[in-house]
Amino acid sequence: MLTKAPRGTKDVIPAEVYKWQYIEKVIKDLCDIFGYKEIRTPEFEHTELFQRGVGDSTDIVQKEMYSFKDKGDRNITLKPEGTSPVVRAFIENKLYADAQPTKMYYITPAFRYERPQAGRLRIHHQFGVEVFGSQHPSVDAEVISIAMTLYEKLSIKNLELHINSVGCPKCREKYNKLLREFLAIKLPSLCSTCNDRYETNPMRILDCKVENCQKELQDAPLMIDYLCEDCKSHFELLQNYLKELNIDFIVDPKIVRGLDYYTKTAFEIISTEIGAKGTVCGGGRYDGLIQEVGGPETPGIGFGMGIERLLLSLENQNIDIPSSKGFDLFIATLGQEADKKAFEIVYNLRKSDIKAEKDYMERSLKAQLKYANKINAHYVVILGQEEIENNKAVLKNMRLGEQQEINLLTIDETLKGLLR
Numbered sequence: 001m002l003t004k005a006p007r008g009t010k011d012v013i014p015a016e017v018y019k020w021q022y023i024e025k026v027i028k029d030l031c032d033i034f035g036y037k038e039i040r041t042p043e044f045e046h047t048e049l050f051q052r053g054v055g056d057s058t059d060i061v062q063k064e065m066y067s068f069k070d071k072g073d074r075n076i077t078l079k080p081e082g083t084s085p086v087v088r089a090f091i092e093n094k095l096y097a098d099a100q101p102t103k104m105y106y107i108t109p110a111f112r113y114e115r116p117q118a119g120r121l122r123i124h125h126q127f128g129v130e131v132f133g134s135q136h137p138s139v140d141a142e143v144i145s146i147a148m149t150l151y152e153k154l155s156i157k158n159l160e161l162h163i164n165s166v167g168c169p170k171c172r173e174k175y176n177k178l179l180r181e182f183l184a185i186k187l188p189s190l191c192s193t194c195n196d197r198y199e200t201n202p203m204r205i206l207d208c209k210v211e212n213c214q215k216e217l218q219d220a221p222l223m224i225d226y227l228c229e230d231c232k233s234h235f236e237l238l239q240n241y242l243k244e245l246n247i248d249f250i251v252d253p254k255i256v257r258g259l260d261y262y263t264k265t266a267f268e269i270i271s272t273e274i275g276a277k278g279t280v281c282g283g284g285r286y287d288g289l290i291q292e293v294g295g296p297e298t299p300g301i302g303f304g305m306g307i308e309r310l311l312l313s314l315e316n317q318n319i320d321i322p323s324s325k326g327f328d329l330f331i332a333t334l335g336q337e338a339d340k341k342a343f344e345i346v347y348n349l350r351k352s353d354i355k356a357e358k359d360y361m362e363r364s365l366k367a368q369l370k371y372a373n374k375i376n377a378h379y380v381v382i383l384g385q386e387e388i389e390n391n392k393a394v395l396k397n398m399r400l401g402e403q404q405e406i407n408l409l410t411i412d413e414t415l416k417g418l419l420r
């Protein structure tokens, strides 16, 4: 137990962390260009927030949350997703009082008690964006375009964008009535989860992954055929905006988010490679959510994208991620006095932004040079008694095999010139 991390969690070891750092940097630069500012919210919230914000009838709230009572007897939940905390922060910090829209992004851990497998963890990480304050369909298209541009920048291929409209409470009322009529006769042949959802959330039944249920539901009425004028024209405009950007999409009437506060646009980006866990990004509009959580009536839209699944796609497609460059200089030493001198030089070089390193293991000279190779040192200097006395040493370029004599007192200037 002591040396094994909890099931469904994963370390990112130093040799692998460059992948995360690279993706995070691409995300941050992209969001900056699109005008989205980062928001950071706490790792845990009051359980009630997720019951409201994600919805009591969802898998997340019913089965997957890490909830506990803290020592002050409060009901606390580790955040299972990013949207509800951002909504809470938007209201609490009165961000609605600023000029709208409010465009935000986050990179956050998400905690879900699920059965771990490839692409499904108990702590995963999500990149998400949220735009509050505008109903305009160009915002929906912009949000989708951020996800698509990120995949493009990372050269990830074999993705499909599926879009749908789930209407609004007004058109859904009529539709739900029709859907319940259709489902009533089917109930005996549907699974128990579907039966549970019949009263609370009939639309979610369409989302059931059980094969037999899918067969039974083939001819179910679809929301998209019952949209009101407002929802219909919003969906048409979204499609026009996407076409304007040359973003391909598939209208997929089976994408559902059955809660009242989800409105209009719903979308998923699906990898045609990673199979059942193929949804790499999911999002949509939720014009009723901010009010549901206690804020002023404010429209919103966003998505959540799993970073682990992004990494899986990169791996599957053998896409190289630039790794860190190694060291600028390694100082090999002979004897204690040289070690002291190297320690001082290395420190001063680091202060001048030169990535310098020395030996800490009392290795032989031969072993130090081998180590310098291993850590990919661009230049190597060997320091002995003579070098210290004369302030002169030989600087070797490990990549070209060339060497030159240098003055130790001006080594920072020399290196800066060479590295430029």
Ligand code: ATP
Pocket: 081, 112, 114, 119, 120, 121, 122, 123, 124, 125, 126, 277, 279, 280, 281, 282, 283, 304, 305, 306, 307, 308, 309
């Ligand atoms: P799924 O259908 O795969 O369970 P979901 O509908 O629960 O996904 P969302 O809540 O929309 O997913 O989360 C957004 C994204 O986060 C997903 O598209 C996926 O990339 C990622 N994700 C969700 N759950 C996990 C998990 N347990 N492990 C790794 N990534 C996950």
Ligand code: MG
Pocket: 059
């Ligand atoms: Mg899930």
